[in-house]
Amino acid sequence: MKEGHIWKLLAEVIPYTPRILLFGIPGTGKTFQANTLGLKENQEVYNITLTHDSTAAELMGHYVATDNGGFEWLDGVGVRAWKEGARLVINEIDHAGVDVMTFLHALLDDPKFAKFTLPNKDKETVRPKEGFQVVATMNGVPADLPDALRDRFPVNLAINEVHPSALESLPKKLQSVYQDYNEGNFSVRKWSAFAELLDKGCELSTAASVVFTDNCADIIDALTDSDE
Numbered sequence: 044m045k046e047g048h049i050w051k052l053l054a055e056v057i058p059y060t061p062r063i064l065l066f067g068i069p070g071t072g073k074t075f076q077a078n079t080l081g082l083k084e085n086q087e088v089y090n091i092t093l094t095h096d097s098t099a100a101e102l103m104g105h106y107v108a109t110d111n112g113g114f115e116w117l118d119g120v121g122v123r124a125w126k127e128g129a130r131l132v133i134n135e136i137d138h139a140g141v142d143v144m145t146f147l148h149a150l151l152d153d154p155k156f157a158k159f160t161l162p163n164k165d166k167e168t169v170r171p172k173e174g175f176q177v178v179a180t181m182n183g184v185p186a187d188l189p190d191a192l193r194d195r196f197p198v199n200l201a202i203n204e205v206h207p208s209a210l211e212s213l214p215k216k217l218q219s220v221y222q223d224y225n226e227g228n229f230s231v232r233k234w235s236a237f238a239e240l241l242d243k244g245c246e247l248s249t250a251a252s253v254v255f256t257d258n259c260a261d262i263i264d265a266l267t268d269s270d271e
Contacts, residue, residue: 050076050206056198057081061154062177064136064196069182070230072206077132077178086174087129089120093138099146104161116163121150125159128174136179137187144192151177151195205231213238220265237262 057063058081065073078088091101102121106114124131131150139147149159154171161167184201185193209231210218217238221231233254240250247266251259 047204047207049200049202049204053200053202054080056200057178058083060198061175062151062179062196062198064179064181064185064199065202066181066184066199067202068230070232071202071204072209072231073180073202074132074134075209076206077134077180082130083174087124087127088132089124089129090132090134091120092134093136093143095138095140097138097140097143099142102143102150103146103159104163106163116161118161121146122159122161122169124177125150125169125171125175128172130176130178133177133179135181136192137181137183139192144189148191148195151192209235214242216266220262 053063053065053076065077067073078090082088091097100119102119104117104119104122107117109115118126121131123129133147136147149157151157154173154175158168158170161169179196181187185196185199188196210221213221213231213234217234221234237250237254240254241247247263248259251262255262
């Protein structure tokens with residue numbers, strides 16, 4: 044596949060699909076693009092990164108204590124995104140536990156039929172406002188997801204290359220070495236951390252050893268060769 048094609052494809056598709064799953068190796072820019080690419084005018088973006096300890100309340104909402112000793116309902120990020128027609132970015136969706144999974148099934152129902160009654164005192168029934176969109180990311184593959192959740196993402200893209208804008212943030216010298224050496228072995232986050240250490244005056248050998256560990260000698264050699 045031609046370099047950059049997958050990102051161009053995503054740019055073409057993301058404004059028009061209510062749900063899309065981006066999967067593949069970490070550090071390619073999936074989350075950044077999920078937060079910025081193809082947004083409608085004035086569309087808000089809400090984020091949640093799931094862990095095995097995440098709860099449905101983070102997406103749905105819960106009661107919080109008030110200063111006067113009472114309690115008030117606070118919508119979770121999923122319900123807020125529903126009500127506002129916002130984009131909800133769900134990072135590490137494959138880490139969803141059983142509690143979160145149950146609510147995700149409702150949250151990701153077909154927008155034409157989806158509705159949910161909140162467990163607040165008003166028993167408020169909410170529906171997704173037009174424009175509501177979910178962009179989910181994961182570092183595994185769709186087959187890692189339970190069937191019911193995977194089925195809710197009929198549009199999915201394998202992101203197997205770093206977004207060009209992420210590479211452009213690296214110094215020119217590192218961009219060249221990345222292209223020649225990396226071959227998917229290290230995320231752009233590692234290269235950015237490496238560049239930051241060098242920029243702040245850290246010795247090349249030290250920076251390479253703490254970022255690239257066992258491969259530090261290869262990185263040093265590649266950088267040395269690029270100077271010749």
